[in-house]
Amino acid sequence: MIPPAFDYHRPADLPAAVALLSEHGEDARLIAGGHSLIPMMKLRMTAFGHLIDLQGVAALRGIEVGATVRIGAMTTQHEILTHAGLAEAAPILAEAARQIADPQVRYMGTLGGNVANGDPGNDMPGLMQCLDATYHLAGPDGERTVAARAFYEAAYVTARAEDEILTAVSFARPAGGGAYEKQKRKIGDYATAAAAVQIAMEGGRVTAASVAMTNLSDVPVWSEAAGAALVGSACDEEAVAAAVAAMLADIDPASDNRGPVEFKRHVAGVILRRAIARAADRAEGGQA
Amino acid sequence: MSKMHLKLTVNGQAVETLAEPRELLIHVLRERLDITGPHIGCETSHCGACTVDMDGKSVKACTVFAAQAQGAEITTVEGLAGPDGMHVLQQMFREHHGLQCGYCTPGMITRAWRLLQETPRPTEEEVRHGMAGNLCRCTGYQNIVKAILAASDAMAAQKEAAE
Numbered sequence: 001m002i003p004p005a006f007d008y009h010r011p012a013d014l015p016a017a018v019a020l021l022s023e024h025g026e027d028a029r030l031i032a033g034g035h036s037l038i039p040m041m042k043l044r045m046t047a048f049g050h051l052i053d054l055q056g057v058a059a060l061r062g063i064e065v066g067a068t069v070r071i072g073a074m075t076t077q078h079e080i081l082t083h084a085g086l087a088e089a090a091p092i093l094a095e096a097a098r099q100i101a102d103p104q105v106r107y108m109g110t111l112g113g114n115v116a117n118g119d120p121g122n123d124m125p126g127l128m129q130c131l132d133a134t135y136h137l138a139g140p141d142g143e144r145t146v147a148a149r150a151f152y153e154a155a156y157v158t159a160r161a162e163d164e165i166l167t168a169v170s171f172a173r174p175a176g177g178g179a180y181e182k183q184k185r186k187i188g189d190y191a192t193a194a195a196a197v198q199i200a201m202e203g204g205r206v207t208a209a210s211v212a213m214t215n216l217s218d219v220p221v222w223s224e225a226a227g228a229a230l231v232g233s234a235c236d237e238e239a240v241a242a243a244v245a246a247m248l249a250d251i252d253p254a255s256d257n258r259g260p261v262e263f264k265r266h267v268a269g270v271i272l273r274r275a276i277a278r279a280a281d282r283a284e285g286g287q288a
Numbered sequence: 289m290s291k292m293h294l295k296l297t298v299n300g301q302a303v304e305t306l307a308e309p310r311e312l313l314i315h316v317l318r319e320r321l322d323i324t325g326p327h328i329g330c331e332t333s334h335c336g337a338c339t340v341d342m343d344g345k346s347v348k349a350c351t352v353f354a355a356q357a358q359g360a361e362i363t364t365v366e367g368l369a370g371p372d373g374m375h376v377l378q379q380m381f382r383e384h385h386g387l388q389c390g391y392c393t394p395g396m397i398t399r400a401w402r403l404l405q406e407t408p409r410p411t412e413e414e415v416r417h418g419m420a421g422n423l424c425r426c427t428g429y430q431n432i433v434k435a436i437l438a439a440s441d442a443m444a445a446q447k448e449a450a451e
Contacts, residue, residue: 001312001331001332001350002310003310003312004310005308005309005310006309006310007309008292008309008353008355010355010358031353031356034351034352034353034356035333035351038333038351038352038353039332039333039351041310042331042332051309051353051355053355053356055356078345098417101421102336102420102421103346103399103403103417103418103419103420103421104333104336104339104345104346104347104348104399104421105333105348105351105421107345107346107347108345108347108351108352187420187421188334188420188421
């Protein structure tokens with residue numbers, strides 16, 4: 001398991017990182033925590049001349065919690081899990097992070113790496129669809145933002161240009177209650193199906209709802225229709241069934257070693273029902 | 289590709305070696321520095337036998353490039369024992385029979401060492417969740433969990449006695 005050779009760079013700030021990426025173009029790759037990239041390199045499924053390690057770029061770290069939540073790209077899953085302010089403002093993040101891989105991987109794995117590499121199995125892209133997050137990118141021509149819902153084009157194909165670095169993720173502090181529900185075969189596996197749900201309620205009625213699904217298509221799926229099916233209802237059986245039906249019309253799972261298409265569609269429905277129930281319960285209890 | 293001067297602090301000692309950037313930390317430790325406590329199990333980030341502590345984090349040394357570890361402080365199972373003998377975690381793994389073949393044990397103990405620093409009084413569920421990145425194919429985990437909980441009790445008692 002010896003990966004191909006490369007030249008190693010550890011830039012100290014963002015301009016230096018962007019300059020290295022521009023200089024080496026397609027022959028360079030960025031590394032954050034490395035827990036997606038290094039396994040691919042060991043399998044010789046990817047090779048390149050220059051590895052640009054972002055660990056020295058302090059501007060990519062940190063969590064800011066206000067009306068908007070902003071999380072630096074190099075923030076690890078472990079940091080997300082243990083951040084008190086984030087736990088209060090958007091507990092759905094820690095709930096999702098807890099279900100990613102295992103402790104050792106969460107110490108290294110980053111939010112930026114998870115959302116940027118475009119693996120449909122990753123959990124944070126689905127959650128960011130649900131929260132209508134914004135991705136911040138820096139390149140040689142400056143900075144720009146892309147909506148998470150417009151970022152994913154196909155498996156491993158995203159709106160990030162070759163010479164850009166994803167620097168942060170931001171989203172409005174979610175209202176109501178949220179839940180991230182994931183079914184996986186074992187610790188460390190990707191989801192057979194996972195659902196991110198955020199619901200706001202007033203007087204027993206849903207005033208806003210957002211539903212997104214993970215690993216049930218070659219991109220994360222935000223099901224606008226599933227959310228709409230819940231709005232105005234009391235999250236009763238009829239509304240939940242309508243939301244599940246709407247979600248099933250939006251996903252496009254493929255058969256693989258996690259099961260045939262029929263099984264995945266079945267699991268997606270079960271998972272979404274659980275997520276809606278928990279999110280609604282938390283929304284009524286006033287807990288985010 | 290040229291080798292780099294790699295500077296690490298391993299178990300409290302400053303060490304320097306030449307390594308290619310692509311070398312995995314586990315290979316640097318075992319083959320260049322003769323630190324053979326951390327084992328190579330699956331070499332695919334799953335089993336946790338290669339777990340070491342790097343800058344206060346439990347990491348799988350098979351999934352860290354030597355170059356990424358440049359300047360890091362590393363603790364391996366060799367660094368846990370004190371002048372008075374085995375670390376209490378090591379004692380409890382022995383006392384509660386937390387191992388059979390022993391292959392996963394250095395990774396288990398090094399991971400548990402970090403877990404108990406972050407969560408000194410874990411519940412059984414927290415131990416199981418916190419140890420989920422380490423696989424044992426012999427014991428069924430019961431005695432590993434018992435050993436870690438017993439170590440937590442013993443460390444709390446030690447702390448109380450010291451106060």
